[in-house]
Amino acid sequence: REEKERLGVKDDLKLTLNAVKVLEARYLLKDEEGKIIETPDQMFRRVANHVGVIDALYDYANFQKKGTVREDGKKISNLLNTQIEVLERGFNELVNDGVLKGTFGQFMDFIYTKPTIAEDTIEKFHKMMKSLEYVPNSPTMMNAGARLGQLSACFVLPVGDSIEEIFEAVKQTAEIHKSGGGTGFSFSRLRNKDDIVGSTKGVASGPVSFMKIFDTTTEVIKQGGKRRGANMGILRYDHPDIMEFITSKDSENTILKNFNISVGMEDEFFEKLDSDGYVDLKNPKTGKVVSRIKARTMWDSIITHAWKTADPGLIFLDEINRANPVKNIADIEATNPCGEQPLMPYESCNLGSINLAKFVKEDNTIDWDRLRETVHMSTRFLDNVVDANNFPVRQIKEMTRKTRKIGLGIMGFADMLIMLGVPYDSEEALKIAENVMSFLDLESHKESQNLAIERGVFPGWYGSEYEKEDILMRNSTTTTIAPTGTISIIAGCSSSIEPLFAIAFMRHVLNGQELIEVNPLFEEIMKKRNLYSEKLMQDVATTGNLSKIDLPEDLKRLFKTAHEIDPEWHVLMQATFQKYCDSGVSKTINLPNDATPEDIGKAYRLAKDLHCKGITVYRDRSKTEQVLYSGTSG
Ligand code: ADP
Incomplete structure (x- = not known):
């Protein structure tokens, strides 16, 4: 307790000392002099206010469409400036999207005179966060209702094969890191080292050399003094520079310190590996075969380096694209820094995780009813974040609003197993994993379908796999298992x-x-x-x-x-x-x-x-x- 008091954080939620230290260092709002100006409970309220108030926009949309109001709602009596700001931004976006019409003033008249469910939603969001049953990803807690208003953890940016495009991506990376997000890139489009550069007739320096520029940018931009950014770099297995990429984190002076790297694999590689065949390495611009390498040689290099330095990992592009629900929009080439979120170029995703340790009952069984309720509320929360978000780059705003990807996941799984008396390395634990995750996925899809009826399908739904199967969805994905490094x-x-x-x-x-x-x-x-x-x-x-x-x-x-x-x-x-x-x-x-x-x-x-x-x-x-x-x- 003394330690907590020394930190000057008024802990109103019985948090652990570690939690208080982390909140103090990075999450709680501070004044100009660096003095903490909110308690952890007030932080969760700030987030709930900011994200929950979005519900009012959709009640207004329904009022405009059908002339009905929420009989189960109540009138909003008072709004904070930050809530008015987020409503105004959200209102303008929805007018752009053709969901709402009229002026913001008319909307304000509506919410001060007619009942909406916004206040009820805010209460529910607040309750599930302060009880630590659900916690959104770090940028949401740092930035909701605060200056930046950027709420997502995961971004993927395209890197085109020209100086203009590369440095445009560097600039966008800086913007994203400043706001607490992490970025992933595929560098596979960049021409290989020693290929001819048209304008100067010089030779290209290749993907790895350009990755160093992204790395340095990350190094310099510390996220408002809070944490340094993170990147994922991906190169396809058939890019001519793949061997340099695989060994790139090996260097004595640890280059690419702010990168995780992964080889973008396709099924074909494993066929070649199994038949002891060769991989053709192709110039990404012309498609011409530049050289070939034994699949086994590449594989040995990958696993030796992963053994030495933990990099590279692998990402399985075919598997990812088979599951891509919006193939009609684009293929997926990359993931966010920790690998859990495959995204199309310019897509972003906001995550949140349910703490399973809070759902074990006294009699050592899982409280499925309460879990269901929390899955539904947190799915709604994450959908609201898409509208509450202040996106750092225009193209990201457009792409993210089109697919409305969200990532609900879990934490506290090992705690739950211990409480249930089940060892992690057991068949029974796999069974519990299966039960919990299928439940979470099913229930969050159900809520996304409810939201689709209430608010409309995601704009990219037309032409998507969901349309083919005639399933209404508000979000093109709903579940992701994040590392929860800090929020846990x-x-x-x-x-x-x-x-x-x-x-x-x-x-x-x-x-x-x-x-x-x-x-x-x-x-x-x-x-x-x-x-x-x-x-x-x-x-x-x-x-x-x-x-x-x-x-x-x-x-x-x-x-x-x-x-x-x-x-x-x-x-x-x-x-x-x-x-x-x-x-x-x-x-x-x-x-x-x-x-x-x-x-x-x-x-x-x-x-x-x-x-x-x-x-x-x-x-x-x-x-x-x-x-x-x-x-x-x-
Ligand atoms: P948290 O617990 O802080 O919410 P996670 O550990 O669950 O975050 O990581 C989720 C995602 O957040 C990562 O995959 C990455 O996209 C992003 N992220 C995590 N740490 C950082 C960081 N230091 N800088 C930028 N992005 C990060």
């Missing part, structure tokens, strides 16, 4: 669908601070079973896991950490969630330090065969800097 700290739960990283660990956060914590579920269960002692907690904290600790076998099994779990189970878990997820699944396949490149090859191949959309591995201590260390002796 705020919610005080295990991140995403990952197993516990450690039972006790030291967390590195911004400014070189270190936070030590013991998993609260472990502490609780130890106390319940009369096994708790200070000494035990200290012992656990030095190694991070229970492998060498003298405790009953069932507990050691239940509390297995990420590195103790066989990589195959990690991939199986990812694939199980992927089956019921519209977009991608963020998952780190953790391997112990003594894993071999072949182990990595096996995991990569399994991910492909199980229809994952991409894969990233992390071998313990294979990078010099890592965000989390297992055990305080780290």
Whole structure:
């Protein structure tokens, strides 16, 4: 408590110390002098006000169309300036889209005199956030009702093969990073190194050299002092510069520090790999074959480098495009930085995650009814964010409003399993994953269909796969499993669908601070079973896991950490969630330090065969800097 008071954050929600520290450093609004001017509860209210008030716009649209008002609603008595701003921007966009007509003044008359559900929605949004049952992605919490108003975490920008287009993309990247978003790019259109440049008859320097410019831009633009941006760079497996790309993060002076990189794979590569064939490397401009390389040689290089540096990962372009519901608009070539969100060029997506730990009942069963309600409310929340968002680039606004992609996911999955007494690496856990994710996907689709009836289908629906199947949808996708790196700290739960990283660990956060914590579920269960002692907690904290600790076998099994779990189970878990997820699944396949490149090859191949959309591995201590260390002796 003292520590919290020292931070000057009035904690009205019984948050963990780590949560308070993170909120203080990056989320709570500050005045000119840097003094915090809101409590965590007020932060959630700010977000709820900003996002929930959008409901009034659609009540007005229905009033204009049908002349009806919400009998179950109430009159808005008072609006904050920030709410008026977001309504005005949203109103103008909807007039542009042909959904609304008239003037903003007429709309304001309407909401002050007629009932709408906006206030009710705001209350519900506020309640589910302050109870930490649902938390939106970081930019929404940082920027809703604040100066920037940019609410999305994920963007993909096109990079064309000309100096103008490349530097246009660099500029747009800067805009996005300034507002807290992350960017992904396919560099596959850029002509290969040493190809002739028409205007000067010189030679091109190739994709990797241009990636360095994006990297430096990211390095320089710190997001309002809050965090540095992040990028995903993708190059197709048949680009002539692919081998340079695969080895690009290997350099002594760690170039491309702000990039995750992935090879864009197609099914053809794996056919070549299996038949020991060659891949033709083609000039992206002319399509002419420049050279060829044995698929096996490329594969070996990929897995050796992933073993050494964790990069490159893979993304499976065919799998992604088979699932693309709006093939009529464009193919997907890239994902956001952490890989979970495939997007078309200029698309963005806003994410939010439900904390499953809050949905286990006293009798150790899942509270499906309450979960359903929360899935519906959070789907509505994310749809509102598309209208509340202040997009940093015009083309992004247009594309995102056309497809209205949203990404509802989960966190606290490992906590839920522990509460249910089920080990992560078990068939039963896969079954629970299947039940939870199919439920989430189904219910969020249902809500998107409800919203389509209330508000209309997403504009790109015409010609989409949904139209062919005659399914009304408000959003072209609704589910994504994000890493929840920071929001899970705020919610005080295990991140995403990952197993516990450690039972006790030291967390590195911004400014070189270190936070030590013991998993609260472990502490609780130890106390319940009369096994708790200070000494035990200290012992656990030095190694991070229970492998060498003298405790009953069932507990050691239940509390297995990420590195103790066989990589195959990690991939199986990812694939199980992927089956019921519209977009991608963020998952780190953790391997112990003594894993071999072949182990990595096996995991990569399994991910492909199980229809994952991409894969990233992390071998313990294979990078010099890592965000989390297992055990305080780290
Ligand atoms: P959070 O917990 O902060 O909401 P996640 O860890 O779930 O974020 O990451 C979700 C997405 O947010 C990432 O895939 C990426 O697109 C974006 N993102 C995360 N961290 C950063 C960062 N430092 N800079 C820019 N974008 C980021």
